[in-house]
Amino acid sequence: MDDLYGPLDEKKSKRKKAGTESSKESSLRDWFGRKGAKGKKKGWVDCNAPDGKGGYKSCGRGSGEKRKKYPACRPTPGACKERGRGKSWGKKAKKKKNEELYMDLEQIIREELEAVLDEKEGKKDACYHKVKSRYKVWPSAYASGALVKCRKVGAKNWGNS
Numbered sequence: 001m002d003d004l005y006g007p008l009d010e011k012k013s014k015r016k017k018a019g020t021e022s023s024k025e026s027s028l029r030d031w032f033g034r035k036g037a038k039g040k041k042k043g044w045v046d047c048n049a050p051d052g053k054g055g056y057k058s059c060g061r062g063s064g065e066k067r068k069k070y071p072a073c074r075p076t077p078g079a080c081k082e083r084g085r086g087k088s089w090g091k092k093a094k095k096k097k098n099e100e101l102y103m104d105l106e107q108i109i110r111e112e113l114e115a116v117l118d119e120k121e122g123k124k125d126a127c128y129h130k131v132k133s134r135y136k137v138w139p140s141a142y143a144s145g146a147l148v149k150c151r152k153v154g155a156k157n158w159g160n161s
Helices: 002-025 028-032 095-121 126-134 140-155
Strands: 045-050 056-058
Touching: 126 140
Parallel strands: none
Antiparallel strands: 045 056
16 A cells, blocks of 8 residues: 555655745745846846946836836846837827827818718708798608609699699
């Protein structure tokens, strides 16, 4: 019986050893504190903030410091050159582009609406004016029928029977 469970016990003991070793080697603090920016702040670098000497400023701003772009923090300066999902992935879109797009859409909608309304308005024929003046309720089934008859015979001949 002991021979059957012997290999399983060895696997369990190996797992525990591997887990304890890795936790000693790299805790979360070690992971954040690993190589990166120069100076007293070790750790991550902001790929959107070059320091002018070929490197990058450390991630996170000091008090009173302002930066133009949204930070793109990476663990090492070398990671800045790697292509990931792109710099703008997971970031808010710029407002200017959205506003311009919104204004363009609004203008297009207005133009289309005006075109449709102009088509509807259009010029009315003589039958329309004759029939509308005769019927008090407009539009109605009677008035629509009269308009169709008028257009069949012509405005000059309609109503002269």
